Amino acid sequence: MSDQNGAGQTRPTALPIVINAQYVKDFSFENPNAPQTLLPGQPAPQVSVGVDVRSQQVGETLYEVVLEMRCEAKIGENTAFLVELSYAGLFTVTGLAEEHIKPVLLIEAPRLLFPFARAIVADATRDGGYPPLMINPIDFTDLYRRQAAGQQPTNATA
Structure with a gap:
């Protein structure tokens, strides 16, 4: 995004979304x-792997977005490991119209947040004695559409 200043030069404009903080809200690893x-x-x-996203407004222009991940591994009928992570950001x-805020919060x-949550899951599984679980990139646009349509969170098998 850019605009022109008085001298005809382009300069970057502010993005409509700023990350103020990122943090682990809840985390569990079971072996x-x-x-x-x-x-x-x-x-x-x-x-x-199951993924869900939720958001809530905590200030006039401030929102908490929580990326929830649940990863379960089974060998036959036995659970090898279970990872549950709620990774959040403020x-x-x-500068966005009201109808564009929710898609930005639930897609962008x-x-x-995803690369950081992915690293936590990979480290936890590695530290639990297994190869690191490298979760494939997630199509958050599709997840948003499913949530809007009232469907269940995305589940994938790795």
């Missing part, structure tokens, strides 16, 4: 069947 699930010769676990949104804000 309920260790050490059995970590023994050599175990088959690769089947991993399912965002200031200015989680897109900015």
Whole structure:
């Protein structure tokens, strides 16, 4: 985004979204069947990943956006690990029409939070004795459309 100043030069304009803070709101890692699930010769676990996004207004132009992730790995009927993460950010949104605020909060804000949440999940699974779980990029536009249509949060199998 840019505009022209009086000399005909372009200069960047302020983006409508600013990240004020990022933080872990809630985090859990469970390894309920260790050490059995970590023994050599175990088959690769089947991993399912669920993602949800929610937001709330906490000030005139200040919003909290929470990216919730639930990752469960199973070997047969046994749970290998379970990771639940609520990773949040405080965002200031200015200069947007009212109808554009919600899409920005539920698409762009989680897109900015995702790499950090992904790293936390990868570190937790690695520290739990498993290969790091590298969650594929998420289409937050599709997730927003599903939420708007009243469907369940996105679930994927890795």
